[in-house]
Amino acid sequence: MRRPSELAAALLAAALCAGPLATAAFGQAAAPGKPSAPSGPESSGEASFAAAGAWSEGAAGAEDELRYGSDASLRLTLDARRPGVRASFSGRVDALTGTAASAALAAGDGLGAAALGTGEAALALSLDRAYLRWSPGPIVATLGRQVVNWGAARLWSPADLFAETAIVGLEPERAGVDAIRLAAPVGALGGVEAVAVPGIAPADGRYGARLYGYALGSDLGLQAAWDGGDGSVTAALSLKTDLVVGLWLEAAYTAPASAFFDLDQAGYEATVGMDWSVGGKFVVSAEYRYRSDGAESEAEALEALSSGESYPGSHYVYATANLIAGDYVSVGASAIADVGDAIASATAYAVVDIAQDASLTAWASYASGSFATLAERRYAGVGASLSLAF
Amino acid sequence: MRLSIKAICASMVLSALGVAASAQAPDAAELLARIDGNQAFASIAYEARMEIRIGGQLRVKSMRAWAMGADKAFVEFTNPEDAGTRMLKLGKDLWMYFPAEQDTVRISGHLLKEGMMGSDFSYEDALESDELSSIYAATVTGEEDLGGRRVYVVELKARAQSAKYERRVLKVDAERYVVLAEDMYARSGRLLKTMEAVKVERVSGRWYATELVLRDRLRKDSSTTMVMESLELDPALDQGMFTRAALER
Numbered sequence: 001m002r003r004p005s006e007l008a009a010a011l012l013a014a015a016l017c018a019g020p021l022a023t024a025a026f027g028q029a030a031a032p033g034k035p036s037a038p039s040g041p042e043s044s045g046e047a048s049f050a051a052a053g054a055w056s057e058g059a060a061g062a063e064d065e066l067r068y069g070s071d072a073s074l075r076l077t078l079d080a081r082r083p084g085v086r087a088s089f090s091g092r093v094d095a096l097t098g099t100a101a102s103a104a105l106a107a108g109d110g111l112g113a114a115a116l117g118t119g120e121a122a123l124a125l126s127l128d129r130a131y132l133r134w135s136p137g138p139i140v141a142t143l144g145r146q147v148v149n150w151g152a153a154r155l156w157s158p159a160d161l162f163a164e165t166a167i168v169g170l171e172p173e174r175a176g177v178d179a180i181r182l183a184a185p186v187g188a189l190g191g192v193e194a195v196a197v198p199g200i201a202p203a204d205g206r207y208g209a210r211l212y213g214y215a216l217g218s219d220l221g222l223q224a225a226w227d228g229g230d231g232s233v234t235a236a237l238s239l240k241t242d243l244v245v246g247l248w249l250e251a252a253y254t255a256p257a258s259a260f261f262d263l264d265q266a267g268y269e270a271t272v273g274m275d276w277s278v279g280g281k282f283v284v285s286a287e288y289r290y291r292s293d294g295a296e297s298e299a300e301a302l303e304a305l306s307s308g309e310s311y312p313g314s315h316y317v318y319a320t321a322n323l324i325a326g327d328y329v330s331v332g333a334s335a336i337a338d339v340g341d342a343i344a345s346a347t348a349y350a351v352v353d354i355a356q357d358a359s360l361t362a363w364a365s366y367a368s369g370s371f372a373t374l375a376e377r378r379y380a381g382v383g384a385s386l387s388l389a390f
Numbered sequence: 391m392r393l394s395i396k397a398i399c400a401s402m403v404l405s406a407l408g409v410a411a412s413a414q415a416p417d418a419a420e421l422l423a424r425i426d427g428n429q430a431f432a433s434i435a436y437e438a439r440m441e442i443r444i445g446g447q448l449r450v451k452s453m454r455a456w457a458m459g460a461d462k463a464f465v466e467f468t469n470p471e472d473a474g475t476r477m478l479k480l481g482k483d484l485w486m487y488f489p490a491e492q493d494t495v496r497i498s499g500h501l502l503k504e505g506m507m508g509s510d511f512s513y514e515d516a517l518e519s520d521e522l523s524s525i526y527a528a529t530v531t532g533e534e535d536l537g538g539r540r541v542y543v544v545e546l547k548a549r550a551q552s553a554k555y556e557r558r559v560l561k562v563d564a565e566r567y568v569v570l571a572e573d574m575y576a577r578s579g580r581l582l583k584t585m586e587a588v589k590v591e592r593v594s595g596r597w598y599a600t601e602l603v604l605r606d607r608l609r610k611d612s613s614t615t616m617v618m619e620s621l622e623l624d625p626a627l628d629q630g631m632f633t634r635a636a637l638e639r
Contacts, residue, residue, distance in 0.1 A: 044473040079474060079489075086639070090490070128490070135639060138630065147492035174491060185635035188480060214483075214634075219496060242498040275498075327444040327612070356449055357471045389471040 041080035041087075045390055048073050052383030059377065069098035071385075075128075086133040094124045129176055142181040147174050148195055150210055150223055151250055152240040155318045155336070156289035156311065158252035158269040159238035161208050161225040162195055166310060170334070170349055170363060189214035195225075204228045217242055226257060233257045245276040268292040281324040289316045294340065301374040310372050315339035328353040336371065343369040343376070357389040418528035421544055424567065433458045435622040441615040456625075462632040478637045487637045494638055525550035526558065533564065536571060540564040555582065566590060566597040581607045588615075594623040 053068040075092040097120070131144030151157030155172045157165055163174040183193045190213030198205035208225030218241035226233050236252035248271075255266035273287035294314030295301040304312035317339060322332040330351050337344040345367035352360045362384040369376040416424075433456070440451040450469060457463035463479040474489030484497040522528075526546035533542055546558040557575040562568070572585040589601035600618045630636060 042468070042473065044470045077473070077489075088489075129492070133639065138635070140635065140639060149491065149493045174493070183635065185630075185633055188633045189485075191635055214496075240496070242496075246498040277498075327609070328447070353449075355447075357469070 041078055043076065043078050045074065045076040046387055047075075047390065048385055048387040050383060050385035052381060054379065054381030056380075057378040059375070069096060071096050077129075084135050086135075087131075088133070089130045090128040091130070092126045092128065094126075096122045096124060127176075138185055140181075140183045142179075142183070145176040145178050146181065147176045148179055148181060149174055150212075150221060150236075150238065152219060152221075152238045152248040153250050153271045153273055153289075154285065154287050154320075156269075156271045156287065156316065157238075157250055158271055158289075159221060159223060159236040159250040161223055161234055161236060161252075162197060162206065164308065167336075170332075170347065170361070186211075186213060202228075208234075212238075231257050233260055245274050248273045282322070284319070284321045286317065286319040289318075290314060295374065298374045301372065305372045311338070312372070313338045313340050313374070325350075338371055338374075341369075341374050343367070343371060343374065345371070345379075359387050361385045361387070416530075416542075418530045418544060419523070421530065421542070421562065422523040422526070422528045422546075432624045433627045435620075435625045435627070436618050437620045439617045439619070441617065442612075443614070444609070444612045446611070456627055456631060458627055458629070458632060464631055464636070476637050478632065478634065480632060485634060485637060492638070494634060522546065525553045534561070536561050539570065541570055563590070563597075568597045568599055570599075583607060589617075593621050596623070 049070065049072045051068075051070045053066070056065045056067070058064045071094050073092055073094040075090065077090040078088070080087045127145055129145055129147070131142050131146045133140060133142045135141070148162035149160065150162065151160035151165075151174075153159070155165055155167070157163075157174075160174065162177050162179060165172050165174050167173075177197055180196045180198070181193060182195075183191055185191045190211075193210045193212075194207075195209070196205060196207050206225055206227045206229070208223060210221060210223035212219070212221040212223075214220070218239060221238040222235075223237075224233065224235045232254050233256075234252055234254040236250065238248070238250045240246070240248040251268070251270040253266055253268055255262060259265050269289070269291040271287060271289045273285065275283060275285035277283045289311070291314055295304050295312035301312040315338070317337045318334070320332065320334040322330060325331050331349065332351075333346065333348045335344060335346040345365065347363055347365040349361060349363035354360050362382075364382045365380070367379040369378070435454075435456045437454050438452070440453065442449045442451065451467060451472060452469045453465050453467045455463065455465045461479075461481050463477075465477040467473065467475045476487040476489075478485040478487070485494055486497060487494045525548060527549045529545045529547075531543045531545050533540060535541070540563075541561040542564055544560040544562055546560065548556050555574040556577040557579075559573045559575075560569050561571040563570050568587060568590050569585075570587045570590075573581060574583040574585075576582050584605045584607065586603045586605075587599035587601070588603055589599065590597055591600045592598075593600070598618075598621065600621065602616045603613055604616070605613045
């Protein structure tokens with residue numbers, strides 16, 4: 001769930017209204033035909049309409065549920081650059097009808113056709129990015145809502161100390177966070193970063209740093225963060241390389257700051273994954289995740305869910321397969337399995353590029369239970385969406 | 391970006407020298423040297439439109455690109471569907487930045503054969519930066535008329551493992567020293583791709599092909615037209631532009 005962003009909203013207002021920042025960010029547009037002087041503002045967006053229906057097994061003694069809904073959405077992205085300054089905004093409004101509406105509101109941000117429930121209609125707003133970036137020389141400062149993407153894994157990324165990943169639509173997506181970020185390059189392909197997510201009370205914020213680079217054909221990253229909320233420190237590493245197949249490895253170690261080397265109080269998390277392209281038309285990937293303090297009961301899972309953990313178990317596998325089935329058609333499938341709790345889900349989909357910047361997507365999914373609550377309630381759904389970029 | 395460097399440079403032979411056609415064909419080594427010499431511009435910047443035609447349908451990608459030599463290039467797509475997507479080429483490594491995810495991904499070796507943004511250009515095409523003379527042996531096999539222009543026919547045969555194509559046949563404008571057509575073959579002898587320069591303009595004293603058509607002969611009814619606009623030669627570019635930090639900036 002994405003938090004409200006006072007900081008991002010304030011920065012956005014500063015950028016869109018009159019003022020020194022706005023002048024700097026939205027000054028003269030680039031003269032046409034001068035590619036060496038990138039500037040702005042530039043706008044783009046996507047309009048889409050999705051409809052979906054689902055069946056889910058009732059809880060003990062309850063009737064099964066049939067749900068349906070639609071989601072008409074508009075995403076708008078504004079981007080402006082002047083030498084040394086950039087402002088970026090991406091937001092989305094969703095008009096939800098049918099039984100999608102109340103589920104979206106109940107979930108807080110359950111946007112997209114996958115959000116189904118009971119209700120009539122709702123309007124939902126979300127802010128994906130809203131930041132100002134200032135780069136006086138090699139140092140880059142970014143303020144506002146942004147994706148702090150430190151991991152290489154797809155769905156479970158222990159090295160992402162500031163970004164939560166979730167399946168949005170058909171693909172994993174990292175969520176933005178309201179942060180202050182300083183970055184400096186080290187060589188052409190490396191760098192150091194410091195990130196602060198102060199929150200409402202700075203003492204309860206989260207602060208971290210990262211060193212990353214590229215060597216011997218591999219992406220490497222070392223990062224650490226201190227969480228003022230629970231007093232913990234997390235140290236993590238990420239590695240991505242290419243040995244005929246693409247391989248990635250991430251690991252994180254979390255312990256109280258006051259007893260960082262006390263292994264009895266520490267938690268571990270690791271992800272390994274691979275992807276492989278066959279003939280440029282068929283791509284498969286698989287990822288395994290382990291965490292040492294996984295939930296072992298529905299009660300523990302619910303407790304983890306309350307703190308935002310959607311995959312509370314210890315052992316998970318995520319696998320995908322995508323095939324370019326024609327000049328304008330691709331098909332694919334993905335599956336997630338909670339190995340320890342014998343819960344699995346699968347989704348199959350087809351995407352048709354129907355015109356310039358327009359695509360039609362259809363999907364069907366099935367789950368044997370809930371990953372978040374470990375409840376064994378079967379679920380099946382189908383849907384379709386039409387999208388147009390502009 | 392190799393779209394430009396290869397599609398420009400490899401397609402525009404000898405334009406740097408700008409010499410008039412001679413009655414006698416230059417030898418192959420001299421031709422290759424001139425080709426490679428032509429690729430050695432200090433920097434380039436341009437806007438371009440990539441028109442991808444498959445099965446009678448058209449998709450258009452637009453971009454801005456900057457390059458230094460043959461090893462460093464930076465491309466930013468500007469069409470709505472891909473707006474903000476960027477590519478950085480450093481030597482034989484290729485990186486892509488996706489703005490919605492604010493994510494930078496290195497294109498792994500096993501993914502390089504895929505069509506770039508759905509076009510007839512593969513990522514491998516984009517990465518090819520070796521000098522032709524270092525990986526191919528050349529022979530001038532004759533002269534012929536091509537669309538009303540006299541051309542030298544130059545055959546290249548791979549002599550290095552890094553060569554993407556086993557054999558290439560260039561047709562070089564004998565007056566303007568621009569490659570007007572090229573056929574690219576696999577080791578099996580199968581024709582893989584063809585290139586045709588459909589528009590040649592004089593830019594900063596050089597003859598350049600500013601509109602090229604590439605066809606992947608393994609794809610049915612498919613072609614990609616690259617139209618270059620606002621071409622600047624040797625603009626002042628910052629080295630810091632060709633870094634991962636700039637890709638994400």
